Amino acid sequence: MFKFNLLIIAISCCVCNVFGKKQECPGADAQFEGTCYKVLPDQYDWMGGVAACANTTPGSTMLAIETEEENEFLKTWLAGAIAAISNGDYKYAWLYGSDLGENKNFLWHNSNGTGSHPFGFDAWGIDQPSSKPHYHCMDLNLEDNLFTWDSYPCTGFLNNSNGEPVAVEDFVVCEYPMPSLWE
Ligand SMILES: *[C@@H]1O[C@H](CO)[C@@H](O)[C@H](O)[C@H]1NC(C)=O
Ligand SMILES: *[C@@H]1O[C@H](CO)[C@@H](O)[C@H](O)[C@H]1NC(C)=O
Numbered sequence: 206m207f208k209f210n211l212l213i214i215a216i217s218c219c220v221c222n223v224f225g226k227k228q229e230c231p232g233a234d235a236q237f238e239g240t241c242y243k244v245l246p247d248q249y250d251w252m253g254g255v256a257a258c259a260n261t262t263p264g265s266t267m268l269a270i271e272t273e274e275e276n277e278f279l280k281t282w283l284a285g286a287i288a289a290i291s292n293g294d295y296k297y298a299w300l301y302g303s304d305l306g307e308n309k310n311f312l313w314h315n316s317n318g319t320g321s322h323p324f325g326f327d328a329w330g331i332d333q334p335s336s337k338p339h340y341h342c343m344d345l346n347l348e349d350n351l352f353t354w355d356s357y358p359c360t361g362f363l364n365n366s367n368g369e370p371v372a373v374e375d376f377v378v379c380e381y382p383m384p385s386l387w388e
Contacts, residue, residue, distance in 0.1 A: 229241075229383055229384075230242075230383055230384075231384070232261075232262060233381075234286060235282045235286070236383060237275060237278040237279075237282075238274070238275070238278075239382060239383045240275075240380050240381070240382060240383060241262075241380065241381050241382070241383050242268070242279075242282070242378055242379070242380050243261060243262070243265070243378070243379045243380075243381075244283075244286055244287075244290060244376065244377075244378055244379075245257050245258070245261070245376060245377040245378075245379060246290040246291060246295065246376055247376060247377070248361070248372065248374055248375060248376065249299065249361065249375055249376070249377050250359060250360050250361040250375070251299050251303070251342040251357075251359040251360075251361065251375075252359065254267050254299040254375070254377040255267055255301070257377055257379070258377060258379035258380075259318075261379050261381075262379070262381050263381075264316070264381045264382060265379045265380065265381035266301055266314070266316045266318070266379065266380060266381070267299055267300065267301035267377060267378070267379060267380075268298065268299075268300055268301060268345070268377075268378040268379070268380050269300060269301040269302060269313040269314070269316070269380070270300065270328070270345075271313070271325050272325055272326065273326050276326070276328065276352070279352075279378075280350070280352050283298070283347065283378070284347070284350055287347060291374075291376070294374055295347070295374050295375075295376040296346070296347050296348045296374055297344045297345065297346060297347065297348075297355075297357070297373055297374060297375045297376075298344065298345040298347065298375070298376055298377060298378050299342065299343070299344055299345075299375050299376075299377050299378075300343040300344060300345050300354065301313060301314045301316075301343075302314065302324075302342075302343035302354075303341050303342045303343060303359070304334070304341050304356070305341050305342070305359075306321055308341075309334070311324075311334055311343060311356065312324070316380075327354065328352065328353050328354050329353060329354050329355075330346055330351065330353035330354060330355055331353075333353070333354060333355050333356060334354075334355070334356035335355070335356045335357075339358045339359075340356040340357055340358055341356065341358070341359050342356065342357055342358070342359035343355070343356060343357070344356070344357040344373075344375060345378075357373065357375075361373050361375045
């Protein structure tokens with residue numbers, strides 16, 4: 206029995222090695238259930254983030270959090286990833302959701318860039334989405350590990366109390382489907 210187990214372990218390791226050679230998510234920082242994730246640690250406005258993701262990998266779009274399970278995965282992974290890249294400077298990540306189609310009707314944009322669809326679940330922060338005008342683009346609030354959604358001006362700038370524009374540190378997480386092993 207012992208020998209048999211060893212044999213199985215030896216065979217599984219061979220299989221691992223063969224398949225391990227092909228990276229499941231090339232160029233990605235993380236993967237979860239068939240989706241690859243990549244952090245772009247720069248500051249973007251919302252449209253800039255959309256473009257930056259599209260330029261990263263074919264089929265890549267900004268992050269849309271579709272399920273509670275994906276949300277749980279992202280909470281754990283992103284907390285560590287952000288601490289590593291920015292010493293905690295990056296507190297907001299753009300999400301691929303907006304009410305740009307219809308005012309105050311927030312939706313996820315489809316990953317093919319055409320049309321949108323409703324949330325499967327939502328995680329709006331307190332008093333979100335904002336009732337303020339111009340707050341049309343969605344953002345993931347990572348401050349204090351809140352992991353809630355806000356609506357923000359798509360420019361990434363807020364006006365301070367003196368009416369001066371202040372940039373918000375909005376970085377981008379891109380997602381794209383895991384390439385098939387058999388392609
Ligand atoms: C984009 O995706 C949506 C949702 O999956 C689909 O209904 C629509 O037909 C797609 N559009 C194109 C141009 O592929
Ligand atoms: C900031 O102030 C400018 C100038 O008054 C205004 O045009 C802009 O809409 C304001 N931005 C937001 C997010 O309120």
